[in-house]
């Protein structure tokens with residue numbers, strides 16, 4: 001029985017299998033795309049041997065929360081995830097997916113997703129989720145997709161601020177069913193963005209029943225991550241309870257100084273929900289700044305009818321006056337970004353035209369232009385046709401640790417790889433957790449950190465053959481040096497590659513060797529079974 005030849009043996013590594021159990025020293029034998037044998041001192045012949053002494057061998061990381069929907073399509077060789085040890089990436093988050101679409105509402109959808117396109121041009125020659133996924137050819141890492149609630153709402157209704165008619169509800173349900181039949185793992189929502197912000201809880205419950213029936217998951221950028229954080233978490237729990245769907249609260253955080261510490265209460269609520277039988281988890285990125293579209297600083301009424309109309313209104317001084325009033329006083333139920341970060345805490349990460357704005361805060365630009373900060377922000381939105389991404393400094397380090405440590409929390413990047421100065425989380429998330437939070441600060445064990453990056457997300461998404469080192473599993477692996485692993489990207493130099501990732505394997509193929517990229521297109525689109 002032992003007269004086998006392996007394609008690859010990883011020798012003498014410190015195996016951390018993803019389950020959370022203590023690591024152990026051993027060898028991993030790989031044949032084809034599978035892990036075939038785990039043992040000590042495997043002496044069977046092998047085409048290739050990796051000496052992993054002093055290195056950790058772990059399952060490839062699964063990025064539970066990504067916005068690589070565009071880049072996966074236009075640049076399959078893009079390697080920011082492979083460089084951090086990620087072998088599978090879950091796209092279509094925060095209500096934003098690039099499919100399904102229809103001709104009628106394509107312009108609205110294009111405006112909706114524009115800030116997440118990372119400056120790339122698309123040909124939009126697909127309609128269904130299946131057709132979109134078919135167009136992702138040989139990506140550098142595996143891709144699993146969610147269908148976005150915002151996307152299906154625009155496709156079924158348009159960008160209007162109103163309740164769907166019964167006919168439109170049916171249409172949305174059909175779009176979800178069809179997308180899931182074609183491979184989507186569930187539904188995502190972005191309830192601070194239009195049109196997600198227009199959806200009432202009942203609409204989401206009804207739609208999630210369809211997702212639950214197909215054993216998918218509902219990943220949600222909740223309705224508030226600052227003043228209304230607790231209420232927003234309650235809504236996510238209610239949706240899970242009333243629809244029976246598996247819930248994932250995205251990029252959990254408390255924005256704004258006066259809300260710091262609220263994550264203790266929200267985590268308590270999530271724990272309590274689990275005791276009531278609700279299948280709920282969360283994900284987090286390891287940074288105290290967030291990132292989203294600059295247009296999110298505008299109050300909800302501004303977004304009625306879509307971005308073009310919002311920009312048109314923004315030309316009117318009276319409208320600007322009203323927005324400034326709303327920003328100052330707030331509106332019940334609206335995530336007022338400015339209120340918790342201030343103009344100095346809102347920094348341009350990406351814009352299309354005036355590249356020299358990238359890396360500067362609104363306050364800084366306002367001073368340079370000798371103009372009021374709010375007016376400056378509005379000007380920039382107009383100048384850039386709304387296509388601006390910001391980084392927003394709003395969270396506390398202690399909250400980030402509290403959330404990250406919690407056993408129900410997975411790691412995700414929330415990354416949007418792009419030119420300019422995107423949030424460094426797109427490039428450094430996983431090495432940062434393993435370097436800063438495990439090795440330096442010891443907030444949790446290496447085994448626990450890896451569980452949050454591998455088996456936990458694999459279970460949540462139903463990726464049955466991934467996320468663990470075990471015989472018979474697909475050989476998606478990462479081999480890294482635990483004493484040197486480190487994030488190198490910063491807010492000002494986000495594109496720097498991390499250190500300490502020695503090898504990355506996808507389906508048994510080495511795609512990164514001694515930190516050098518070899519064959520960058522070994523991933524595939526994973527469709528929900």
Ligand SMILES: [Zn+2]
Nearest residue numbers: 094221250251
């Ligand atoms: Zn989000």
